[in-house]
Amino acid sequence: MSIRKRYTGLIEHYRDRLPVSETTRLISLGEGNTPLIQLQNIPRLIGKDVDIYVKYEGLNPTGSFKDRGMTMAVTKAVEDGSKAIICASTGNTSAAAAAYAVRAGIKAFVLIPEGKIALGKLAQTLMYGAEIIQINGNFDRGMALVKEVADHAPVTIVNSINPFRLEGQKTAAFEIVDELGCAPDYHCLPVGNAGNISAYWKGYKEYSTDTDTHQAVTKTRPIMCGYQAAGAAPFVLGQMVDEPETVATAIRIGHPQSWDLAWAAQKESGGWFNKFSDEQILAAQKMLSQYEGVFCEPASATSLAGALHDISTGKIPEGSKVVCTLTGNGLKDPDSAIKQCEAAHPVTIEASLDAVKKAILDNM
Ligand SMILES: *Cc1c(COP(=O)(O)O)cnc(C)c1O
Numbered sequence: 001m002s003i004r005k006r007y008t009g010l011i012e013h014y015r016d017r018l019p020v021s022e023t024t025r026l027i028s029l030g031e032g033n034t035p036l037i038q039l040q041n042i043p044r045l046i047g048k049d050v051d052i053y054v055k056y057e058g059l060n061p062t063g064s065f066k067d068r069g070m071t072m073a074v075t076k077a078v079e080d081g082s083k084a085i086i087c088a089s090t091g092n093t094s095a096a097a098a099a100y101a102v103r104a105g106i107k108a109f110v111l112i113p114e115g116k117i118a119l120g121k122l123a124q125t126l127m128y129g130a131e132i133i134q135i136n137g138n139f140d141r142g143m144a145l146v147k148e149v150a151d152h153a154p155v156t157i158v159n160s161i162n163p164f165r166l167e168g169q170k171t172a173a174f175e176i177v178d179e180l181g182c183a184p185d186y187h188c189l190p191v192g193n194a195g196n197i198s199a200y201w202k203g204y205k206e207y208s209t210d211t212d213t214h215q216a217v218t219k220t221r222p223i224m225c226g227y228q229a230a231g232a233a234p235f236v237l238g239q240m241v242d243e244p245e246t247v248a249t250a251i252r253i254g255h256p257q258s259w260d261l262a263w264a265a266q267k268e269s270g271g272w273f274n275k276f277s278d279e280q281i282l283a284a285q286k287m288l289s290q291y292e293g294v295f296c297e298p299a300s301a302t303s304l305a306g307a308l309h310d311i312s313t314g315k316i317p318e319g320s321k322v323v324c325t326l327t328g329n330g331l332k333d334p335d336s337a338i339k340q341c342e343a344a345h346p347v348t349i350e351a352s353l354d355a356v357k358k359a360i361l362d363n364m
Pocket of ligand 1: 093160190191193195297300327328
């Protein structure tokens with residue numbers, strides 16, 4: 001019998017590439033090590049010879065990639081003696097902050113925009129027992145308030161302006177290179193606050209400058225493609241947006257905090273930004289569910305919507321290897337899923353063998 005080494009989270013796994021010491025107490029829930037799933041039916045459906053993989057970050061402990069950054073940020077906050085963390089959030093950051101705070105035994109304060117956070121995210125955050133502060137303003141307003149209040153109260157900010165967040169999140173790029181044996185040609189991401197695209201680029205760059213352990217790696221850096229919702233697309237417009245609006249609430253952000261870092265990722269990689277309508281985003285979300293069996297939240301599907309668009313126009317050429325990050329789990333936002341499937345709502349029949357048999361045969 002062979003005993004597999006227990007996986008205990010991304011800090012332990014990539015310890016030598018992260019700012020921790022031998023004595024650091026790691027605050028972990030076993031995050032990272034998420035599946036890289038190769039799409040099988042969609043490439044055939046669109047008639048293009050491309051390798052598309054989805055990095056399914058919805059399988060992290062709280063259901064989004066935010067756990068990668070939060071394990072690192074909370075580990076460092078605790079190491080520095082902090083007793084409370086705070087964040088502004090469109091939902092997933094608050095869920096992650098709340099969970100890791102519980103794990104660490106410290107307090108979490110989360111500012112969320114009233115009525116604009118998906119049901120699953122609210123449910124989680126309530127259950128983890130965070131102090132929820134609802135504001136009648138959007139994420140950008142919440143972010144500004146968090147930055148101000150941190151100067152007046154003993155709380156550590158765990159939004160992605162906390163540099164340890166990006167340190168944790170860069171490990172997703174390491175995992176992809178480790179698994180593919182090289183970087184993809186194109187890496188597609190939804191962009192909101194732009195911390196994640198910046199973190200991936202940092203990760204790819206760090207891995208590619210390491211010649212000791214990765215001599216065999218041929219291609220080490222992808223072209224970075226950042227996709228936004230049409231109603232919240234400051235990178236495409238080249239300027240901040242004051243009233244961002246989109247069904248993809250996780251990227252309903254008009255004043256991204258990692259503005260300069262994300263532009264650097266785009267320029268250095270030779271990549272681009274583009275924007276897509278809510279209809280295009282939801283269509284990609286549904287397509288992924290119905291053709292591949294992978295359920296992500298609306299914001300996450302923006303990466304696939306963008307990839308499919310750029311593949312269809314040839315901007316991403318045939319023969320390419322493409323990775324799309326699916327940032328969050330579809331269960332996070334049951335309302336928008338059910339709303340999209342109204343026509344397919346189940347009908348109720350009589351509880352008899354005949355009726356059930358008929359229901360099957362009529363639908364074969
Ligand atoms: C946070 C988040 C994003 C946006 O990531 P940024 O780092 O803010 O660009 C996208 N999708 C989901 C599901 C998220 O939770």
